[in-house]
Amino acid sequence: MEGKSVLNVDGLSIAYELKTGTVRAVDNVSMSIEPNELVAVVGESGCGKTTLGLSIIGLLPSPPAKYVSGEVNFNGKNLLSLAPDEMRLYRGTEIAMIFQEPMTSLNPVFKIGNQIREAIKLRDSRGKGGATSGRDTLGSSSRNGANDKKKQIIDVLNLVRIPDPERVADRYPFELSGGMRQRVMIGMALAQKPSLLIADEPTTALDVTTQAQVLKLMRGLMEEVDTSILLITHDLAVASQVADKIAVMYAGQIVEEAEVLDLFSHPLHPYTQGLLACIPSGSKEGMKLKPIQGSTPDLRNIPAACKFAPRCPCVMKRCVATKPELTVKEGSHRVACYLYQ
Amino acid sequence: MLATSTNEKQTLLQIEELAVYFDVGGSFSVPLLTKRATYVRAVDGVNIDVGVGETVAVVGESGCGKSTLARAVLGLIESKRGSVRIRDQDKATFKHSKDRFKIIQMVFQDPDSSLDPSMKVKDTVSEPLVGLSSMSKDDREKKAAEVLNAVGLDNKFLDRLPRQLSGGQKQRVNIARAIVTEPSLVILDEPTSALDASVQAQILNLLLELQSKFNLSYLIITHNISVAEYLSDRTYVMYAGKIVEYGPTNAVIKDPRHPYTIALITSAPIPDPKERNLLKVEIVGEVPSVVNPPPGCRFHPRCPYAEQKCSDQEPLLEPLGPSRFAACHFIEKTAGKAEKKFA
Amino acid sequence: MTRFKNPRTQYFYELLSYNNETKLGSFFVASIAVLAIVVALTGDGLLPYNPIKQNVGPALDAPSLQHLFGTDILGRDVLSRILYATPNDVFVSFLVVGVSLLVGALLGATAGYRGGLLDEALMRYTDIIFAIPALVLAISIAVILGPGIIHMMYALLIIWWPPYARLARGETLRVSHQNYIEAAKASGIGSFRILTRHVLPNILTPMIAYASIDIGSVVIIYAGLSYLGLSIRPPLPEWGAMVSAYQDYLVSAPWLPIFPALVIGIVVVAFSILGDGLRDAVEAARMG
Numbered sequence: 001m002e003g004k005s006v007l008n009v010d011g012l013s014i015a016y017e018l019k020t021g022t023v024r025a026v027d028n029v030s031m032s033i034e035p036n037e038l039v040a041v042v043g044e045s046g047c048g049k050t051t052l053g054l055s056i057i058g059l060l061p062s063p064p065a066k067y068v069s070g071e072v073n074f075n076g077k078n079l080l081s082l083a084p085d086e087m088r089l090y091r092g093t094e095i096a097m098i099f100q101e102p103m104t105s106l107n108p109v110f111k112i113g114n115q116i117r118e119a120i121k122l123r124d125s126r127g128k129g130g131a132t133s134g135r136d137t138l139g140s141s142s143r144n145g146a147n148d149k150k151k152q153i154i155d156v157l158n159l160v161r162i163p164d165p166e167r168v169a170d171r172y173p174f175e176l177s178g179g180m181r182q183r184v185m186i187g188m189a190l191a192q193k194p195s196l197l198i199a200d201e202p203t204t205a206l207d208v209t210t211q212a213q214v215l216k217l218m219r220g221l222m223e224e225v226d227t228s229i230l231l232i233t234h235d236l237a238v239a240s241q242v243a244d245k246i247a248v249m250y251a252g253q254i255v256e257e258a259e260v261l262d263l264f265s266h267p268l269h270p271y272t273q274g275l276l277a278c279i280p281s282g283s284k285e286g287m288k289l290k291p292i293q294g295s296t297p298d299l300r301n302i303p304a305a306c307k308f309a310p311r312c313p314c315v316m317k318r319c320v321a322t323k324p325e326l327t328v329k330e331g332s333h334r335v336a337c338y339l340y341q
Numbered sequence: 342m343l344a345t346s347t348n349e350k351q352t353l354l355q356i357e358e359l360a361v362y363f364d365v366g367g368s369f370s371v372p373l374l375t376k377r378a379t380y381v382r383a384v385d386g387v388n389i390d391v392g393v394g395e396t397v398a399v400v401g402e403s404g405c406g407k408s409t410l411a412r413a414v415l416g417l418i419e420s421k422r423g424s425v426r427i428r429d430q431d432k433a434t435f436k437h438s439k440d441r442f443k444i445i446q447m448v449f450q451d452p453d454s455s456l457d458p459s460m461k462v463k464d465t466v467s468e469p470l471v472g473l474s475s476m477s478k479d480d481r482e483k484k485a486a487e488v489l490n491a492v493g494l495d496n497k498f499l500d501r502l503p504r505q506l507s508g509g510q511k512q513r514v515n516i517a518r519a520i521v522t523e524p525s526l527v528i529l530d531e532p533t534s535a536l537d538a539s540v541q542a543q544i545l546n547l548l549l550e551l552q553s554k555f556n557l558s559y560l561i562i563t564h565n566i567s568v569a570e571y572l573s574d575r576t577y578v579m580y581a582g583k584i585v586e587y588g589p590t591n592a593v594i595k596d597p598r599h600p601y602t603i604a605l606i607t608s609a610p611i612p613d614p615k616e617r618n619l620l621k622v623e624i625v626g627e628v629p630s631v632v633n634p635p636p637g638c639r640f641h642p643r644c645p646y647a648e649q650k651c652s653d654q655e656p657l658l659e660p661l662g663p664s665r666f667a668a669c670h671f672i673e674k675t676a677g678k679a680e681k682k683f684a
Numbered sequence: 685m686t687r688f689k690n691p692r693t694q695y696f697y698e699l700l701s702y703n704n705e706t707k708l709g710s711f712f713v714a715s716i717a718v719l720a721i722v723v724a725l726t727g728d729g730l731l732p733y734n735p736i737k738q739n740v741g742p743a744l745d746a747p748s749l750q751h752l753f754g755t756d757i758l759g760r761d762v763l764s765r766i767l768y769a770t771p772n773d774v775f776v777s778f779l780v781v782g783v784s785l786l787v788g789a790l791l792g793a794t795a796g797y798r799g800g801l802l803d804e805a806l807m808r809y810t811d812i813i814f815a816i817p818a819l820v821l822a823i824s825i826a827v828i829l830g831p832g833i834i835h836m837m838y839a840l841l842i843i844w845w846p847p848y849a850r851l852a853r854g855e856t857l858r859v860s861h862q863n864y865i866e867a868a869k870a871s872g873i874g875s876f877r878i879l880t881r882h883v884l885p886n887i888l889t890p891m892i893a894y895a896s897i898d899i900g901s902v903v904i905i906y907a908g909l910s911y912l913g914l915s916i917r918p919p920l921p922e923w924g925a926m927v928s929a930y931q932d933y934l935v936s937a938p939w940l941p942i943f944p945a946l947v948i949g950i951v952v953v954a955f956s957i958l959g960d961g962l963r964d965a966v967e968a969a970r971m972g
Contacts, residue, residue, distance in 0.1 A: 212608035291542035472872025
């Protein structure tokens with residue numbers, strides 16, 4: 001790792017206070033993202049990956065969420081120590097986020113062009129370079145003519161390879177397909193050249209061919225816009241196709257993290273191995289799928305032990321006594337499992 | 342269960358030239374003034390057959406008409422033309438669609454909206470017995486419990502409400518309801534799309550188990566290539582209301598020939614970072630409008646091999662090999678184009 | 685906390701204890717209902733004084749320990765009269781809302797499910813009713829029919845069900861596109877059973893939330909109509925009528941009009957609080 005990490009999450013723990021109990025949604029998570037790196041956080045529903053993403057960009061409603069401990073260091077600065085006003089300066093300009101359902105992210109009563117214009121206006125009002133760095137923003141200019149704004153809007157649409165951008169800018173969100181809307185969201189997010197783009201299940205609601213186009217676009221834009229991406233997904237196959245590094249989450253914890261080639265050739269944690277064995281490939285005659293037995297734990301009644309122990313085919317006495325921490329196995333491959341400690 | 346050869350295969354279901362159109366005309370003046378079509382050709386002349394004990398997959402993306410196809414086969418919506426035959430009986434000979442429902446049932450998409458939130462599990466599962474049989478209440482409850490056990494849920498689930506169930510459990514209830522009347526064919530509409538990976542695997546295995554236990558035939562509607570490959574014997578590829586390619590699943594997926602099939606197969610992410618096929622995909626554009634589909638071949642605006650003929654004349658399904666068909670004027674251009682995927 | 689084994693009872697329990705408003709509202713509404721039933725069953729037996737007999741006590745007496753709400757011009761204890769009048773308003777409002785809910789639900793659900801001519805007819809009829817102010821309509825009908833509680837109830841019933849029908853229709857439209865309705869059809873279930881077994885139970889909860897606020901509205905309108913002299917005949921007490929009869933005493937004997945008015949206010953607020961809370965609970969339940 002050369003240079004400073006773009007993002008460095010250190011020992012982050014977040015809990016939800018519910019009427020029925022306290023849920024440890026994120027449990028002592030530490031991870032980092034380097035410049036121009038695509039890190040995928042992979043896990044099934046309820047594992048805490050969305051909470052993690054929202055907490056980084058400061059969109060976690062709190063209450064009911066509570067920041068128990070840890071830091072979120074962005075380009076060296078701990079975001080959790082900032083006042084809401086200060087954090088707002090980062091949001092959209094330095095850290096951007098896109099979500100699963102683009103229909104609800106775009107305002108249905110405004111044309112696409114108007115919404116992009118609003119995003120550009122906001123960015124310009126915060127100063128050319130955004131909150132901290134002197135980074136050049138896409139298409140920004142100190143002149144305020146209407147033509148310039150129009151050009152900036154078209155630039156954004158061209159960035160995400162939307163055909164016929166003039167016409168699209170004049171349309172309403174409902175007139176566009178899901179894939180186009182998601183591209184618009186990506187365009188709006190990347191137009192300000194943030195250092196980090198958080199994408200929460202960006203292609204889950206899209207068709208397979210559209211998903212391929214959008215993922216290819218995102219990966220390609222990383223270089224062009226000089227940004228890093230935190231991709232949150234439940235789909236390990238998708239992650240394998242675009243990520244540099246993968247962190248596998250289970251019940252609020254990162255249980256394994258490695259460079260993508262390493263993770264697939266040497267999956268260490270039994271959960272990772274289980275996930276890989278779940279992906280159907282080939283016909284039923286070829287290889288019968290082996291599902292992971294049991295189900296995800298109720299996060300309200302977490303014993304002080306390895307959270308995967310009840311379902312683990314390799315469980316040992318130690319595993320139900322204490323919780324294994326994420327430690328380095330080799331190089332950049334980390335795993336939280338007593339099989340390796 | 343793999344059919345040994347097409348000669349020995351007994352046909353259970355035969356869909357012939359099925360077409361379903363939806364009227365979206367709005368006011369009556371629109372067609373008068375503009376002379377434009379105002380109906381959606383959701384399904385436009387589809388031919389599919391399913392053998393006894395066979396699993397057939399229909400793959401396609403959103404808007405291709407596969408869900409509409411499923412409902413038309415089941416009998417929930419009227420078709421504009423074409424027929425659905427069960428074991429040589431035309432649907433017209435069914436006096437009541439109830440008879441059809443006894444033979445064909447469906448596992449609906451989205452376990453959350455497929456279960457009545459105000460109804461207990463045992464009532465949901467036994468409802469088909471209420472409408473389609475004359476069993477007594479006690480017998481119905483017994484049968485419901487039996488079928489719930491078969492899908493892996495024990496008796497304590499009988500009195501639960503859907504909100505007390507997980508996604509996987511809801512889907513099991515869904516499946517139980519579909520097989521309680523012992524149908525011959527079960528249509529599965531995106532059976533695992535809303536589920537987590539590990540739950541998906543459990544459900545897929547359950548489906549296989551039930552198939553051999555109850556001697557079922559499956560018609561699976563999905564956009565997920567790996568699910569189609571895992572479960573089915575033959576696969577049909579659907580695009581904009583039409584079948585563009587079909588054949589044995591192995592052949593269609595490992596050696597796709599129709600340009601759309603190639604795009605579809607190569608877009609599906611494989612869990613192998615060494616084979617980054619996704620980043621090499623060259624598909625452009627979006628699924629076309631089905632109100633005014635492109636003239637000629639519906640895929641031609643997005644096809645890298647398209648020529649003039651493609652917009653003039655719609656290609657018909659031509660044989661490519663044993664039981665393999667594709668609808669493309671220039672099918673020879675695609676031989677060997679798709680790279681090998683699975684090891 | 686799972687208090688009840690039966691999941692449906694548990695569901696209602698959770699709904700009613702969802703937040704402070706529902707808990708508080710439920711408590712008050714339950715108290716009022718219990719009071720109404722007790723008074724209806726025991727008549728004036730449990731009341732401190734006879735509410736009807738005149739010259740029982742000193743006339744126009746200010747509130748004191750013997751007469752907590754004072755006495756009126758005919759020497760009747762105001763508190764007893766107010767308590768005695770409780771079943772009147774409570775039953776009328778429950779009845780009007782209950783019947784409106786039922787009729788509205790049936791009509792609206794059928795119209796929403798089947799569509800077509802029935803749907804159009806229902807929509808236009810309710811449009812007409814909505815176009816005319818409720819109070820004006822009620823008064824007109826009451827005047828035509830003549831005074832009396834029963835006639836008053838007829839008047840209210842005629843104008844009260846349309847909002848429920850619209851609400852039911854809207855909810856039905858949402859529900860009828862759910863997959864479980866299709867699954868019921870594929871199970872050979874006929875339209876009637878689908879309506880009663882699948883649609884109605886799933887549209888009722890938001891309607892109940894609306895109804896609980898609505899009961900307060902009936903109380904106000906009914907009290908208002910009584911105030912105008914269209915309902916009850918003396919000497920039977922009724923809250924609105926009492927306010928009307930005593931309004932001239934606002935300066936000289938303020939307890940006379942103020943207490944009945946206060947009671948009307950408290951009852952309406954209690955129902956509103958419950959209804960408000962239920963609305964939030966329904967929203968939350970819908971979110972998942």
